[in-house]
Amino acid sequence: MTFQEQRIGLRNILLFAVALVVLASIFLFIFFNPEYSKAYYILVASIGLYITVFYVLTDQNEPVVLPLKLKRFPSVSVLIPSYNSAKSLGACLSAVLKMNYPKKFTVWVIDDGSTDNTAEILKKFKSVKVFRQPTNIGKAKGLNQMIKKVKSDLIVCVDSDTYPNPNVLLDCVPRFFVKKNVGAVTPFITVANPKTFVQRMQQVEYFSGFGFYSKVAAQLDGLYVAPGPLTVFSRKALVAIKGFDEDNLTEDMEIALRLHSHGFALEYCPTQVPTDVPATLMGLYKQRVRWYRGTIFNLVKYKNMFLSPSLNEFGRFFFPALAVFVSMILLSFVVIWGLIFYGIYQWFLQLQYSLSVNHFPLIRFVFENFTINSLAVFVVVAVAVWYVFFKHSISMIHIKSTASMFLPALVSIFFYPLMISFVYTISLFKELKASKRSW
């Protein structure tokens, strides 16, 4: 299926639903009432609570499948696509070569027509094989060419800005044998050396997203991303699904959905794989536009999975939940930014009429007594929901929460809903515009 053909098939129920959400958003925006935000907040907190309870119960009820002690370890090749990543490639290769594994494994760097000093760095690593492309053809194409070449049982795809924990292969490989038809095993992606505040916020985000969440999702066959930083694939599965989609913004999500649609399962192992993340807000914005456009595109592309009876838990719960999640984020945009615009308008009026600005939305002081807004109870619920995911996640990799995490966590609780809803809405419009062009 080519890119163009996928686009033609877009007119469908899901897009209709998205259109409805957009229309509802416009309607809400015109007739905005701050009271709506209360009802919306209660709804979101309740859904979040349900998902958390569902996750915690699942985690307790499912028997823990211990990885089998393998008598014979499968053969492994590591593929590292690299394009002008001389800065991180050296550290990446050192980490990859230090990975423990009972068998020798080959490391391939796919040099995708780099124009920096990548070649010099590669010279330092004698054991690393290099597959050089004369021009820049893209990550997915390069990987697909290599997949045809290598003959090992497993293929580990590693980004050139990722520094895996030495035990990642020993931990992840046995997970291929816990059930039938495991197509890929994904690790616990974390943030490498967070320095800036933006990176420290992402560290907190990655902890809650790639840890407990992914662990339970895997138990329910509900992983829908094979993270780009590091995923171990079975070569048979990659060949069966004909490799990566070469024209997709988030090929790591696309390949996970395609594995599901071909009846392959994704497994999880809680071993840390630190990766570089954007250091600035602008970098984060660009990365997220790419992610969210990819998510919206792939949701529409795999609309057939929506409540598909052939896929058990994934089609019944995770795929619809993801669609609901994306729709709710788009609605959040209207509610959150509606409130902000209303607040700014009022603030502007207060300034204009030289009044002192005193707004305590949740706690209000009334004649030396204070009263707590009832909505604060739901804010507590939402923060508790987040904390359950965060706490379970960091305990999985034996990290203790430190004081330095507190401020990024606090800021991200308030900043992420703003940012994600904003970027998702922009991504949706970019995606709709792109679809129209090709229709």
Place this chain on the structure above:
Amino acid sequence: MNRYVQAGLVTAAILAVVFATVWLMDDSRISVLNGEIDSLSLESETNRILFFHNQVFDPSESSAFCEVIDKSATIRSNEGDLFFSKLAAFENANLLGNYGSLKKKYLLNRIELWLYTTMLKQKCRTNVVSVLYFYRTHPPCAECQVQGEILEVVREKCPNVKIFALAVDEDVDLVPLIQAQYGVTAVPSLVIDNNVVLGSLTDQNKLLSIVSCDDKVVLFQN
């Protein structure tokens, strides 16, 4: 049991506790306000009977009459103002409670005070300035909130200015009647001393130039 149903039941149980907490918080606020509105109503009753008594036994416009009216118009007005800001703050913090009857009771109480004030100005010599302030809460009106804050500042600067906030969205028949009386349709609107009508958001300086500001209420003897 199906794990989706199981999670649903646990969630429902937790949400029941959450909503019970919210209900307790809302209810405790409403009962505080109910207690205060009851005492305001009781004072209103007392004043009304006092006024009636005065009309029956001493209908001449004596100083005693003026004092009775003044008690209603100015002293109770301050208590009402305090109650009103509490009501507004509590309603803002409210999620499940019903503020309809509280607001109606307050509104009626306020209209009665406005009538007393008008009578005081007609029959006795006083420096009280009455300001009728029309506003609404649903749908929200940012200008009204700002106007309210401006009036608050003016009230603090000038104790002789009495503000009567009338919500046009409460289902009280008297309010449209008073609106029609002054030809007011927009919100926020102000009617100062029952003759100057300001049909839009009015700033502090303009208000202070219209009202004659005094640092206390004075009842001049005839």
